[in-house]
Amino acid sequence: MNTEHDWITTPVTADILRGFLDVETTPHGLLPHRLPVRARRQIPDNQLAVAEAQPSGVRLVFRTRATTIELDTLPTKRVYRGFPAPADGVYDLLVDGRLAAQATVAGGNVRTITDMVTQSSELSEGPAGTARFTDLPARDKEVEIWLPHTEITELIALRTDAPVEPAPDSGRRxxxxxxxxxxxxxxxxxxxxxxxxxxxxxxxxxxxxxxxxxxxxxxxxxxxxxxxxxxxxxxxxxxxxxxxxxxxxxxxxxxxxxxxxxxxxxxxxxxxxxxxxxxxxxxxxxxxxxxxxxxxxxxxxxxxxxxxxxxxxxxxxxxxxxxxxxxxxxxxxxxxxxxxxxxxxxxxxxxxxxxxxxxxxxxxxxxxxxxxxxxxxxxxxxxxxxxxxxxx
CATH class of the missing domain: 3.40.50.1110 (SGNH hydrolase)
Structure with missing residues (x-):
């Protein structure tokens, strides 16, 4: 973590998340899900269990004057045995609806798919990391951070150099x-x-x-x-x-x-x-x-x-x-x-x-x-x- 700012830590809670159906509290933080717990108990295979926990379309949304934002996460990345590892998943930061910055998080857990037909896999644990965004406009703005759509992402901490508040309802359908x-x-x-x-x-x-x-x-x-x-x-x-x-x-x-x-x-x-x-x-x-x-x-x-x-x-x-x-x-x-x-x-x-x-x-x-x-x-x-x- 960079120490040049007076950091404000904001808990990552459901009220600053959109695009999810459920959240799970893990030993590391908050894990968004795209199926509710009742449905997850009925999932018959690993493929869907992994897919619904990958946060496609899930984003943090808040208002702030911050010029620097850090998001600590623990990603779980998927690789296929015998193939090169894919690039790290991308975090998109939007300011007032426009893409303004991108970041990645190195490290994290790695789920290796050992059989593409059965989707059997092996999991190796790794460290959490930080998505860091700098030089954002110094004005009141709505910020969205879209999570990597193919990486399970446990949300640990949100740090900013200015206060954060939940964005009001957009009124959009x-x-x-x-x-x-x-x-x-x-x-x-x-x-x-x-x-x-x-x-x-x-x-x-x-x-x-x-x-x-x-x-x-x-x-x-x-x-x-x-x-x-x-x-x-x-x-x-x-x-x-x-x-x-x-x-x-x-x-x-x-x-x-x-x-x-x-x-x-x-x-x-x-x-x-x-x-x-x-x-x-x-x-x-x-x-x-x-x-x-x-x-x-x-x-x-x-x-x-x-x-x-x-x-x-x-x-x-x-x-x-x-x-x-x-x-x-x-x-x-x-x-x-x-x-x-x-x-x-x-x-x-x-x-x-x-x-x-x-x-x-x-x-x-x-x-x-x-x-x-x-x-x-x-x-x-x-x-x-x-x-x-x-x-x-």
């Missing part, structure tokens, strides 16, 4: 979004560059991101968490994880979607609810899962391993799922005028793929995240969109 690793932020380089964060900024809304890498599987506990979360706008982007994990057939998929939507509607009977089908992913358009890693040529890519001939027996592909989601929404919308559908290929389709190919055949690169956000902003928040601000 709350957008609750659920999706897969693409919504979680895979391949985005920093937390405000994931497509839901970019789309939220464009739409002028507060984001609660329930994008869970590999885990948008229509789990009932996720639907119940969404049902019980305050929101003005809701979107559900589902399909690709159901295909690439090969967890169900068409006979089970349709009732699962209905059940998921029914549960959300128990808590949000008239809230605008947008069902979004998968973006273009050529390896799974007409080939069922499961998805498998492909290391041919020394670069990690993914390939679908199912037999396209088995579509007739109910095996799912992205095209099958898109058609089924469109059918489900059309039938339900007769009794639910606030239910809407968006084909994911309108967010990222053939022309987008030609311009911004998927580096590993599944996940978009940073430029594609921006494209998806631009298209979502136009189609959902723009004039005539389901999330457009209504006059009056």
């Amino acid at each position: 709350v957008w609750l979004h659920h999706g897969s690793s693409i919504s979680h932020g895979s391949n985005a380089t920093h937390p405000t560059a994931i497509w839901p964060a970019l789309a939220a900024a464009r739409g002028g809304v507060e984001l609660v991101n329930m994008g869970f890498g590999g885990s948008a599987l229509l789990d009932p506990f996720t639907a119940r968490a969404m049902r019980d979360t305050v929101a003005d706008l809701i979107s559900v982007k589902v399909g690709i994880n159901v295909v690439n994990s090969d967890v169900m057939r068409l006979r089970a998929f349709a009732p699962a979607v209905h059940g998921f939507l029914d549960t959300i509607r128990e808590g949000h009977p008239t809230t605008p609810l947008l069902v979004v089908s998968p973006i273009l992913c050529p390896v799974q358009e007409d080939t069922p899962g499961p998805l498998a890693p492909d290391f041919d040529g020394g670069t990690l890519r993914f390939k679908a391993t199912g037999d396209p001939a088995e579509r007739a027996a109910g095996r799912l592909t992205l095209n099958v799922i898109r058609a089924e989601l469109a059918r489900i929404v059309e039938r339900r919308a007769a009794d639910d005028p606030n239910l809407h559908h968006l084909d994911g290929r309108d967010l990222y389709g053939e022309t987008d793929y030609a311009e911004f190919p998927l580096p590993d055949e599944v996940h978009p690169d940073p430029a594609a995240h921006r494209r998806i956000a631009e298209n979502f902003g136009r189609l959902a928040f723009g004039d005539g969109g389901p999330f457009a601000t209504k006059p009056g």
Whole structure:
């Protein structure tokens, strides 16, 4: 810690956090969660347990005149055995809504994934560190610190050279979004560059991101968490994880979607609810899962391993799922005028793929995240969109 300032330490509490559903007190500090404890007790695998604790979209928000800010954290970083360690996760600091500084935290715990299929892992413990931001404007301002979207982050201490107070309610609408690793932020380089964060900024809304890498599987506990979360706008982007994990057939998929939507509607009977089908992913358009890693040529890519001939027996592909989601929404919308559908290929389709190919055949690169956000902003928040601000 730098000692040149008269530091003020502010406890990191839930009243300066946004974008979370629950917090856990740990021996080190405060750990934000994106699923409530009841749901976490029902998680069946390590993949979702890790994903929901990675704070995609979670940020500290406060007002201060501070010019220097330090945030002590204990990150848990994820590496894959046999692959180089990824760069340290990025902390984005925004001043009055604009990106003003970035920092990283070295050290921390390391979770090594030993098997990409089973997600088995080993954990080695490491030290806490500090994200430090300097030379901020010396005026009253709203500060947001967005946490690394792929690093579990225990919040230990917030230090500033001027007092901190919780930011007042922004008055903006709350957008609750659920999706897969693409919504979680895979391949985005920093937390405000994931497509839901970019789309939220464009739409002028507060984001609660329930994008869970590999885990948008229509789990009932996720639907119940969404049902019980305050929101003005809701979107559900589902399909690709159901295909690439090969967890169900068409006979089970349709009732699962209905059940998921029914549960959300128990808590949000008239809230605008947008069902979004998968973006273009050529390896799974007409080939069922499961998805498998492909290391041919020394670069990690993914390939679908199912037999396209088995579509007739109910095996799912992205095209099958898109058609089924469109059918489900059309039938339900007769009794639910606030239910809407968006084909994911309108967010990222053939022309987008030609311009911004998927580096590993599944996940978009940073430029594609921006494209998806631009298209979502136009189609959902723009004039005539389901999330457009209504006059009056």
